[in-house]
Amino acid sequence: MLLTEYLLTLLLTVGSELALIPVLVYFNRASRRLPLVLTCVSLNLFTHPLATLAHLVLGISLAHVEATVILVEAIGYWRIAGLSFGKSLAFSTAANVLSMTAGFLLFR
Numbered sequence: 038m039l040l041t042e043y044l045l046t047l048l049l050t051v052g053s054e055l056a057l058i059p060v061l062v063y064f065n066r067a068s069r070r071l072p073l074v075l076t077c078v079s080l081n082l083f084t085h086p087l088a089t090l091a092h093l094v095l096g097i098s099l100a101h102v103e104a105t106v107i108l109v110e111a112i113g114y115w116r117i118a119g120l121s122f123g124k125s126l127a128f129s130t131a132a133n134v135l136s137m138t139a140g141f142l143l144f145r
Contacts, residue, residue, distance in 0.1 A: 038093060046089070046140055051081045053139045054132040061128050065120060073118055077132075080113040107133050 038046075058073050084106045091097045091105075107129045114125035 038089070042144075043089065046144065047081070047085050049139055049143065050085055050136040051078055053136040054081060057128065057132050057135065061120075061124070065124055073114075076114060076118045079117075080110045083113075084109055103133060103137060 054077055055074060058070060058077060061073060062070050088102045088106050092099055092102045107126070110133070111122065111126040111129040114120050114128060115122045118125075120128070
């Protein structure tokens with residue numbers, strides 16, 4: 038994977054997951070948008086490169102990598118943004134399904 042391809046996939050991931058923040062704010066009225074945006078960007082800057090390396094270099098299956106990313110990001114939303122674990126897990130799952138689907142549609 039070239040650096041430009043990687044940066045495009047990172048931008049797609051962050052952009053698609055950020056697009057779901059208004060939905061999360063709507064269903065969790067106590068949350069403010071800015072902390073969720075910062076949490077989303079920070080978590081993706083942490084998990085995306087590790088997931089890419091795990092899949093492309095170490096050969097770990099995409100399903101296992103994505104399941105791990107969903108869990109790590111859910112814990113992040115729970116602990117950092119203060120969401121309930123259930124909402125964190127639901128949001129993390131929806132966000133990662135959206136970004137993975139967008140990636141498959143654009144890059145496969």
